[in-house]
Structure formats: structure tokens, C-alpha cells
Amino acid sequence: MQYGGVPKSMGAKINTFRLRIDRDWEPDWDEFERAVNPRTRLVYVSNPHNPTGSVLSHEAMQRIVRRCDEVGAYLLADEVYLGAEIYCSRTRSFWGMSDRVIVTSGLSKAYGIPGVRIGWIVGPQDVVADCWSQHDYITIGPNKISDAVARIAVKPENREKLYARTRAILQQNLPVMRTWVDGFGDFLTFREPRAGALCLMQYHSATPSYQLCERVRVNQSVLIVPGAHLGLEGYIRVWLGGKPEFLAEGLRRIGLELHAEMARG
Ligand SMILES: Cc1ncc(COP(=O)(O)O)c(C=O)c1O
DSSP: OHHHHHHHHTTOOOOOOOEEGGGTTEEOHHHHHHHSOTTOOEEEEESSOTTTOOOOOHHHHHHHHHHHHHHTOEEEEEOTTTTOBSSSOOOOOOTTSOTTEEEEEESSSTTOOGGGOOEEEEOOHHHHHHHHHHHHHHOSSOOHHHHHHHHHHTSHHHHHHHHHHHHHHHHHHHHHHHHHHHTTGGGEEEOOOSBSSEEEEEEOSSSOHHHHHHHHHHHHOOOOEEGGGGTOTTEEEEEOOSOHHHHHHHHHHHHHHHHHHHHHO
16 A cells, blocks of 8 residues: 555655456556656556566566656566566566666565565665665664574575575465365456465455455454455455465455355355
8 A cells, every 4th residue: 555655645646557357467558558647757566466466578567668768757666576476487677677667675575584674675876865865764774683684585595595485385375275266166266376475366246345354354363455455346365375274274264254255145
């Protein structure tokens, strides 16, 4: 919610464009071109993407970069899930595709080390200098133990080991999720994520997603994200990470509420 909320809180006008499930979650290009216009200062994309788990094709990346160059906007590419590909090859970075590209990432997703709270930004020198000075007002310095852990984690040989660990967890959990979804027949459908630890699924009932997720929270003590919070009513987002026994128990509990919902018709 921050990528919409923070600029809005600073008085910026936000334009959005939708991703099309019928086009493998590529942007709706008409909407994209309307949204990204000569008044646009910054375009935000996450790739691999939360919440769909999709990865942009190289052609789509080029098209996004070209449009940003054309209108004179910066492209902020959030690549925090890069490295968390489940079966496909490593996601290509936007870095280097134009001198208006800014990339952010961190240790909390593909690296699997959220607790250290360390991330980074790569971009044009003047942008980075500005961000640095803003950052000094917010955080005087990182926690030194986190800093030490991060320095070890980002060493190329360690990074590959951490990505492999994440991939192993996701490869273990995805079939469990697939079987669970299949158990609901037509009531629940999903397009499997290509990367990341999130599964976005569509349920087929008229109950608003917020109401459904509240039932799961209150009755089962499990948190899932209502599609309404992601601009996708009729969907829920379920986490794919974690230990198998936690995933199994979480899915069992969510399932109790979904079966009750199916029975209500
Ligand atoms: C696309 C994306 N970017 C960034 C973040 C935040 O990462 P961090 O916890 O490192 O601040 C998230 C967290 O869910 C995310 O989904």
C-alpha cells in the first residue's frame, strides 16, 4: 500500500494501470499509456510482481522503459523478489536499461532474511544523493549487527545459496498449494506464481473479499489478504512460504472457512 500511499501523502496524483490475467499478467498497454503521460514524474513497478507472482517479458520491460524515457519519468523498479523464481530462470533486472532507472531491493524476500531490515537503492547519482540525505533524517545508521549480516549475505556465493534455499522452500510448498486449491474444484482457481512466495487466487462467490478474510482471521486466527486491498475484488492472497507444517495447518484452517462459504452457496 505504500507505493500508492506515500506519494499521495506528499500531494502527488496517482494514476494506475491494470495487469491482464488473460495476457499472463502483462500491463493493459492502453491503460499504461494513458497513465504514464508527459506529466508523470515516476513510474513504479514490482518485478517479479506482488501479488500475482508474474515476471515481465523482456519486451514488456523494454516497452515500459521506452515509455518512461519518452515522457521523461523515472522508473522505480522494485526487484525485491528477484532471485525467488520457483522454476523459471533468474529474472532480468531493469538496471542499466536506461539512465532513468532506479532499482530497489533488500534482504527480506528472495534472500529470506527479513529481520535484519536492510535494503538498498541503485540509481542515478543525483537521485541517490537526494535519497541519502532524506534517509539520514529518518535513520541515523543501520543496526550494526544487521549491517554485518547483510555484508555476509550479499557476497555472491552466499547470495546464490540463499536464493537456492528460498527456491527449495517454494518448490516444496507449491505442490501442496496446488493440491489444496484443486480440492475446491471450480470454486477456487489460481494461476501459479512464477516467482515469490505469494499465491493470488480467485474464489467464486459474491461475498466481498474483506468479509471472507475477516472470517478467516476471527474464526481461524490466520491472516490472508483480501483482493479488495489490491484492487482485485473476488480474490484472496495466500502466503506460500514457511515451514511445511505451518503451511498445511494454515491451509487447513482457511479451508474450513472456504468450505463453509461454498456450503452457503
Ligand atoms: C513488492 C514489495 N516490495 C517491498 C516490500 C517490503 O520489503 P521490506 O520488508 O524489505 O521493507 C514488500 C513487502 O511485502 C513487497 O511485497
